[in-house]
Amino acid sequence: MSASSYPEISFEARMATVEFRIDEDRAHITVDDTICRDCSTRGCITACPANLFVPTAAGGILFNYEQCFECGTCYLVCNREGAITWTYPEGGHGVVFHRS
Amino acid sequence: MLVAACVKLVDLRPQVDRVSGAVTPSATPGCSAADRAAVELALTLADSWSASSAVVCCGPAAADPVLREFAASGAGRLVRLDVDGAPDSSIVGRLLAGVLGDLGADVVVCGDYSTDRGSGSVPAWVADGLGAAQALGLVQVRSEGVGSLRATRRLDGGRRERLVVDAPCVVSVEGSLAELRRAPLAAALAARDLPIEVVDAPGVVVPAPLATRPWVPPTRVQPAPTGSAALERVVELTGALVERTPPRTVELPPRQAAELILEQLRTWGYLDADDSTPGGTAAT
Amino acid sequence: MSDFDVVVVGAGPAGSAAAIELARAGRSVCLLERGPSPGSKNMYGGVVYGRILDTLVPAWWEQVPVQRWVTRRSTMLIHDEQALTVDFRNPGWGAAPFNGATTFRPDFDAWLAGVAVDAGAVLVCSTTATGLIREGGRVVGVRTDRPDGDLRAPVVIACDGVNSFLAKEAGMYPHTGAENFTVGVKETIALPREVIDERFAVRGDEGVDIEILGCTGDVPGGGFVYTNATSVAVGLVLSLPALAAGPDRPEELLRRLKAHPAVAPLVEGGEVLEYSAHVIPEAGYRMMPELVGDGILVAGDAAAMCLAAGIWLEGVNFAIGSGAAAGRAATRALARGDASAAGLAAYREMLESGFVLADHRRLRDAPHLVMGDLAQRGLPAVACGVMEDLFTVRNPEPKQGVRRIVRNRMRRNGIRVRDAVREGLRAVRTFG
Numbered sequence: 004m005s006a007s008s009y010p011e012i013s014f015e016a017r018m019a020t021v022e023f024r025i026d027e028d029r030a031h032i033t034v035d036d037t038i039c040r041d042c043s044t045r046g047c048i049t050a051c052p053a054n055l056f057v058p059t060a061a062g063g064i065l066f067n068y069e070q071c072f073e074c075g076t077c078y079l080v081c082n083r084e085g086a087i088t089w090t091y092p093e094g095g096h097g098v099v100f101h102r103s
Numbered sequence: 104m105l106v107a108a109c110v111k112l113v114d115l116r117p118q119v120d121r122v123s124g125a126v127t128p129s130a131t132p133g134c135s136a137a138d139r140a141a142v143e144l145a146l147t148l149a150d151s152w153s154a155s156s157a158v159v160c161c162g163p164a165a166a167d168p169v170l171r172e173f174a175a176s177g178a179g180r181l182v183r184l185d186v187d188g189a190p191d192s193s194i195v196g197r198l199l200a201g202v203l204g205d206l207g208a209d210v211v212v213c214g215d216y217s218t219d220r221g222s223g224s225v226p227a228w229v230a231d232g233l234g235a236a237q238a239l240g241l242v243q244v245r246s247e248g249v250g251s252l253r254a255t256r257r258l259d260g261g262r263r264e265r266l267v268v269d270a271p272c273v274v275s276v277e278g279s280l281a282e283l284r285r286a287p288l289a290a291a292l293a294a295r296d297l298p299i300e301v302v303d304a305p306g307v308v309v310p311a312p313l314a315t316r317p318w319v320p321p322t323r324v325q326p327a328p329t330g331s332a333a334l335e336r337v338v339e340l341t342g343a344l345v346e347r348t349p350p351r352t353v354e355l356p357p358r359q360a361a362e363l364i365l366e367q368l369r370t371w372g373y374l375d376a377d378d379s380t381p382g383g384t385a386a387t
Numbered sequence: 388m389s390d391f392d393v394v395v396v397g398a399g400p401a402g403s404a405a406a407i408e409l410a411r412a413g414r415s416v417c418l419l420e421r422g423p424s425p426g427s428k429n430m431y432g433g434v435v436y437g438r439i440l441d442t443l444v445p446a447w448w449e450q451v452p453v454q455r456w457v458t459r460r461s462t463m464l465i466h467d468e469q470a471l472t473v474d475f476r477n478p479g480w481g482a483a484p485f486n487g488a489t490t491f492r493p494d495f496d497a498w499l500a501g502v503a504v505d506a507g508a509v510l511v512c513s514t515t516a517t518g519l520i521r522e523g524g525r526v527v528g529v530r531t532d533r534p535d536g537d538l539r540a541p542v543v544i545a546c547d548g549v550n551s552f553l554a555k556e557a558g559m560y561p562h563t564g565a566e567n568f569t570v571g572v573k574e575t576i577a578l579p580r581e582v583i584d585e586r587f588a589v590r591g592d593e594g595v596d597i598e599i600l601g602c603t604g605d606v607p608g609g610g611f612v613y614t615n616a617t618s619v620a621v622g623l624v625l626s627l628p629a630l631a632a633g634p635d636r637p638e639e640l641l642r643r644l645k646a647h648p649a650v651a652p653l654v655e656g657g658e659v660l661e662y663s664a665h666v667i668p669e670a671g672y673r674m675m676p677e678l679v680g681d682g683i684l685v686a687g688d689a690a691a692m693c694l695a696a697g698i699w700l701e702g703v704n705f706a707i708g709s710g711a712a713a714g715r716a717a718t719r720a721l722a723r724g725d726a727s728a729a730g731l732a733a734y735r736e737m738l739e740s741g742f743v744l745a746d747h748r749r750l751r752d753a754p755h756l757v758m759g760d761l762a763q764r765g766l767p768a769v770a771c772g773v774m775e776d777l778f779t780v781r782n783p784e785p786k787q788g789v790r791r792i793v794r795n796r797m798r799r800n801g802i803r804v805r806d807a808v809r810e811g812l813r814a815v816r817t818f819g
């Protein structure tokens with residue numbers, strides 16, 4: 004096997020290696036974009052390992068819960084009360100690790 | 104009235120090597136989304152018709168924990184046809200039809216096709232074995248009164264077909280049709296060591312699994328181009344300037360269209376001149 | 388009316404250990420897990436130190452789903468392109484009773500939960516505990532997200548991991564500032580067994596554990612490389628506040644580690660099998676919550692019992708140790724019919740007299756030291772610089788003395804002898 008047979012992968016390909024059993028009915032994390040507009044730190048954007056916090060042109064945050072590791076980083080680094088509502092997904096849903 | 108769902112135990116997350124095509128099985132057995140939707144539909148119908156329900160699986164003992172989950176969600180009877188390996192769809196269909204007949208199933212719901220290279224033909228074989236009506240690949244099903252279904256099926260080109268199917272019938276559904284209901288906690292606890300009715304299936308021949316290889320386009324022998332200049336040889340190889348029959352688009356009613364296709368197949372030699380079945384030698 | 392004697396929330400190592408003790412003592416115990424199977428929500432670096440299992444599961448090494456037995460431990464200091472590695476090999480760790488094993492958490496946790504089920508515990512997966520049921524200030528069960536999902540029991544053991552919403556709801560967990568936490572990210576990369584054997588110079592089921600310092604740029608943290616049977620795990624542990632301050636994202640930092648000349652030859656060329664992330668309670672003893680309440684015990688990561696002190700990253704063994712103690716304490720309290728905080732108080736005593744709190748108390752300054760500037764930047768820079776000066780032959784210039792080299796390198800990196808000595812003494816006091 005040659006050393007360079009698998010090059011560095013894109014972020015999408017990286018996330019595609021992970022199984023997510025998505026709950027279509029409920030977002031386990033929601034972000035109140037109106038609070039984010041006044042946020043100057045925006046730690047969630049660099050810290051979320053799944054890169055789920057996307058800044059919008061309007062100065063807010065676009066968030067999608069589907070490919071979430073349920074790690075807790077975002078609510079720990081966010082210091083604006085009420086910006087992030089964080090719960091675990093319904094039992095059996097969400098991330099499923101196999102080789103970690 | 105009995106509404107039964109048929110499910111198959113599959114590997115939910117096999118690892119396929121992108122380079123070699125080799126498949127490594129995972130430790131995640133379960134039922135596909137379509138099978139789970141089938142169970143949900145069976146439970147919904149049974150509820151609304153005050154009928155009883157059953158889940159039938161043709162597979163190994165490893166399927167038992169998955170079957171118990173369905174019981175926790177409300178399935179009345181759990182039956183497993185004890186078969187190891189992957190027999191041909193026709194055999195699975197016949198076996199299931201036998202069990203379903205014994206159970207007295209009036210309406211049978213299956214997933215549209217299993218995720219492990221399934222062809223979706225098991226429900227058809229079941230219908231054949233039961234002598235029941237069939238409606239396959241449904242995206243929507245509503246009850247039209249006890250034993251009667253109004254269903255929507257996906258057709259090519261984004262079209263939909265609406266059907267009314269009455270018991271006895273076999274339907275197969277897509278995974279998006281419904282999500283299996285969540286089992287109440289007490290039911291989940293009670294189902295943990297529920298017995299499963301195991302039916303023996305002696306004498307079932309399970310063919311060895313097909314060897315898998317990465318797909319390689321078939322090669323053809325091509326005579327070397329004869330032109331003297333490189334450009335000539337390239338043109339000859341690509342066949343760019345060779346005369347050919349241009350493709351033809353016709354719009355005809357179905358019957359005439361079918362006849363035209365048969366006619367064309369005869370012209371190409373796929374069918375004998377006096378034969379209407381494919382294969383050419385079927386008359387012998 | 389109680390459904391069980393004890394409800395254990397979380398089928399990680401802490402929860403399963405608690406359930407094993409309770410079930411073996413003849414108690415009815417329900418082990419709740421929110422994932423579809425135990426371990427499916429859990430990731431870690433890669434090594435379980437199994438000796439804690441000696442009493443719980445005799446000859447555990449014959450049963451544990453092991454990838455490789457660690458017989459080689461390295462500590463690597465990285466500075467720019469350079470790396471200094473201290474490498475220790477001990478073939479003795481490759482035979483019973485063993486020391487550390489690499490294993491995947493979905494495998495390991497499922498195995499340990501299986502031991503609990505065999506002992507008589509009732510495992511219920513795909514079920515999230517959403518809150519505590521309380522009566523008169525006393526915990527008497529948990530709510531779950533199943534229909535009719537209340538579960539009542541005189542004792543609840545919260546083993547629900549680092550985010551422990553149960554301990555927080557019980558008001559036992561005050562230290563929730565981001566500075567107490569790190570996040571771990573990791574790639575599991577497939578490589579053929581022979582390639583791993585060759586690159587890491589091991590044979591058979593021998594494995595390697597490499598801890599790395601100085602590889603996380605401006606973010607305090609550390610890195611690791613572990614060998615599995617046919618894959619390697621490479622990852623980073625990153626301080627949350629610094630990561631949030633930006634500008635680098637975790638996967639970019641990980642990419643840089645993988646591209647480092649000392650790491651790339653070990654991990655390059657394989658297919659990424661899985662990417663994963665999980666938070667670690669970093670601050671150890673200083674962030675621990677209250678451990679005992681009326682009708683509730685907290686164990687494992689939920690009680691910040693992970694030991695994250697630089698060259699040590701151990702949490703599974705501490706989770707098992709604390710979970711088992713919680714199980715024993717609950718058994719005792721139930722036998723006496725007193726599940727109040729006073730009745731359950733033996734839990735804390737057991738931890739104090741065992742390794743769990745002894746190690747944590749002794750190493751309480753370690754997280755701070757390891758995450759400090761001196762360990763993160765100064766130490767790797769000086770160590771690599773000293774090595775460079777020591778081994779670069781500059782003939783016809785004569786060689787310099789080691790003391791002079793060290794002093795020069797320290798000055799060049801802006802480290803004052805006084806500070807180094809002070810931190811050094813603290814380190815001796817902490818680790819010594």
Ligand SMILES: Cc1cc2nc3c(=O)[nH]c(=O)nc-3n(C[C@H](O)[C@H](O)[C@H](O)COP(=O)(O)OP(=O)(O)OC[C@H]3O[C@@H](n4cnc5c(N)ncnc54)[C@H](O)[C@@H]3O)c2cc1C
Nearest residue numbers: 397399400401421431432433434516548571687688702703
């Ligand atoms: C990157 C990284 C590297 C690490 N490396 C190592 C290492 O090499 N060696 C080592 O020994 N340790 C390591 N650790 C630490 C170790 O993983 C943890 O300390 C250990 O897993 C703690 O075990 P636990 O049982 O307390 O919690 P967890 O393992 O987190 O288990 C908690 C369980 O509870 C479940 N749960 C949570 N909330 C609920 C709820 N509300 N309802 C139902 N279930 C719930 C979760 O699904 C999970 O299964 C590492 C950690 C990280 C993040």
Ligand code: SF4
Nearest residue numbers: 039042047081083086
């Ligand atoms: S989620 Fe929190 S940290 Fe992120 S932008 Fe909003 S307020 Fe700021």
Ligand code: SF4
Nearest residue numbers: 051071072074075077
């Ligand atoms: S829990 Fe972790 S992965 Fe999920 S959104 Fe928050 S930071 Fe991102």
